[in-house]
Amino acid sequence: MNDSESPIEDHVQQVARRTGLPVHLKILDIPNAVPLDHATCLFRVMQESVQNVVKHAQATTVTVQLRGSSKGVGLSVIDNGKGFDSQDLRTH
8 A cells, every 4th residue: 555545545446456346436525634433433334335235236336435524524335236125124
């Protein structure tokens, strides 16, 4: 990892190399100082979300997006995989 890469950039590149799944990263308006506990939480959620895509979604592409706003930092992990039917999750 070179000095300019963030842990998220490094992880996304590793997943793409290991799986062959294209993982695109978009980082927009992130503040220079994100509290360590927030950054750690965002990283862990991103890591688990991408792993779930790899394991279950049968996707051919994934986009990880971090976006800063006046309310904080948002994380989105978007894929073109098979998804699931929310009707199947209802209890009878």
